[in-house]
Amino acid sequence: MSAHTRFVDLTGSPIIDDHCHGFRAADLVELDPLGWEDRLTMMGMCFLSSGQTDRALADQVTGLRDSTVFALTARRWLAERLGVEPEPQALAAARATAIGADPAGYCAALMAEQNVVAVIADEGFPQPTVPRDDFERSLGVPVHRVARIEPMIVDLQAEELGWSEFEAGLEARLEEAANDAHTVGFKSIIAYRTGLDVGAPTAAEAGQAYDLWRAAGWPGDRGPGKVVRDYCLRATLRAAKRLDLVMHLHCGGGDPDIVLAHVRPQDVFGLLHDHMDQPIILIHGGYPWMAEAAYVASILPFVYLDLSEFLPWASVGIDRELEMLLGVVPAGKILYGSDEASEPEVFWISARMAREALERVLSGSVERDFLTVAEAEDIGRGVLAGNTARLHGLA
Ligand SMILES: [Zn+2]
Numbered sequence: 183m184s185a186h187t188r189f190v191d192l193t194g195s196p197i198i199d200d201h202c203h204g205f206r207a208a209d210l211v212e213l214d215p216l217g218w219e220d221r222l223t224m225m226g227m228c229f230l231s232s233g234q235t236d237r238a239l240a241d242q243v244t245g246l247r248d249s250t251v252f253a254l255t256a257r258r259w260l261a262e263r264l265g266v267e268p269e270p271q272a273l274a275a276a277r278a279t280a281i282g283a284d285p286a287g288y289c290a291a292l293m294a295e296q297n298v299v300a301v302i303a304d305e306g307f308p309q310p311t312v313p314r315d316d317f318e319r320s321l322g323v324p325v326h327r328v329a330r331i332e333p334m335i336v337d338l339q340a341e342e343l344g345w346s347e348f349e350a351g352l353e354a355r356l357e358e359a360a361n362d363a364h365t366v367g368f369k370s371i372i373a374y375r376t377g378l379d380v381g382a383p384t385a386a387e388a389g390q391a392y393d394l395w396r397a398a399g400w401p402g403d404r405g406p407g408k409v410v411r412d413y414c415l416r417a418t419l420r421a422a423k424r425l426d427l428v429m430h431l432h433c434g435g436g437d438p439d440i441v442l443a444h445v446r447p448q449d450v451f452g453l454l455h456d457h458m459d460q461p462i463i464l465i466h467g468g469y470p471w472m473a474e475a476a477y478v479a480s481i482l483p484f485v486y487l488d489l490s491e492f493l494p495w496a497s498v499g500i501d502r503e504l505e506m507l508l509g510v511v512p513a514g515k516i517l518y519g520s521d522e523a524s525e526p527e528v529f530w531i532s533a534r535m536a537r538e539a540l541e542r543v544l545s546g547s548v549e550r551d552f553l554t555v556a557e558a559e560d561i562g563r564g565v566l567a568g569n570t571a572r573l574h575g576l577a
Pocket of ligand 1: 201202203
């Protein structure tokens with residue numbers, strides 16, 4: 183039981199979510215109302231986003247719900263919010279009624295209650311991309327975008343281009359995305375493709391690898407395709423620097439499609455070291471290897487850490503890791519995010535968990551005389567919104 187007095191009050195502090203995924207509020211009414219708790223948990227969400235359909239696996243996911251701390255917390259908090267008993271059937275029914283009455287209004291209320299004032303959407307998931315305007319209408323808050331390079335690569339592969347056209351095509355797509363005033367960064371999920379141990383091939387080496395990769399039918403292994411992807415990521419980093427955009431880089435775990443052997447912060451250190459003079463956010467903060475990411479962010483000035491995925495799904499484990507991060511990393515480089523990718527309630531739950539966890543952990547730092555209350559509250563407000571706003575040039 184925490185004995186901390188609550189010195190730090192972040193009630194009402196605005197929140198900017200630096201990593202989430204688009205949806206259309208109107209589509210929520212089409213989803214199975216009783217399946218929503220499964221879509222809410224880390225395992226359930228991953229199960230869906232990685233395209234699993236196996237019945238026995240699905241039953242196991244459902245069976246684990248009632249022993250998942252996050253699911254129980256979410257159920258009780260949301261039942262309280264909707265004024266019903268924390269019981270799956272009653273809650274699902276109340277929720278379906280509330281969404282059915284006004285889908286966008288339901289989502290906007292969730293955002294407003296937690297004062298989530300803006301989000302940055304990673305457009306790579308789901309595919310096809312949910313247009314920014316649609317997502318913005320669904321949330322009722324400004325939506326900024328990061329353009330993901332892997333769908334660009336898929337488009338270019340379909341065009342059956344030679345290497346020089348492929349390379350020019352990627353540059354043209356990056357420029358086009360950057361020309362949209364709503365674009366604040368580029369994103370890569372090379373961690374899901376060939377891993378974060380990114381090499382430094384020359385253009386000639388990438389061109390040779392491209393011909394082999396194409397001739398072989400674009401296999402997904404770590405052969406020639408990896409050389410091309412490594413080259414494309416470095417080209418994207420050069421473009422981001424030239425165009426004054428932030429690079430968002432998935433680092434750490436994800437759904438079961440992840441190349442788990444090559445996604446740790448230590449794997450990407452070489453790339454970060456080579457590009458240490460430009461802002462790069464490790465999306466998911468290297469979770470579950472957050473201590474490793476914290477170390478990297480403590481020695482490389484422009485490496486930032488996003489808290490999404492860890493928030494909200496680490497639930498009762500959030501405080502301990504948050505304390506480690508705040509102790510090691512300059513707090514101006516820690517960015518709130520939810521990784522909402524399935525249900526709008528994730529915005530609300532994650533924001534509430536983050537605000538309360540920051541209050542507890544920062545209060546502890548005041549109690550132990552590391553910070554004054556004013557310093558602690560400044561740090562808390564920065565993590566929740568200010569750091570992301572400043573880094574991305576948001577109003
Ligand atoms: Zn995500």
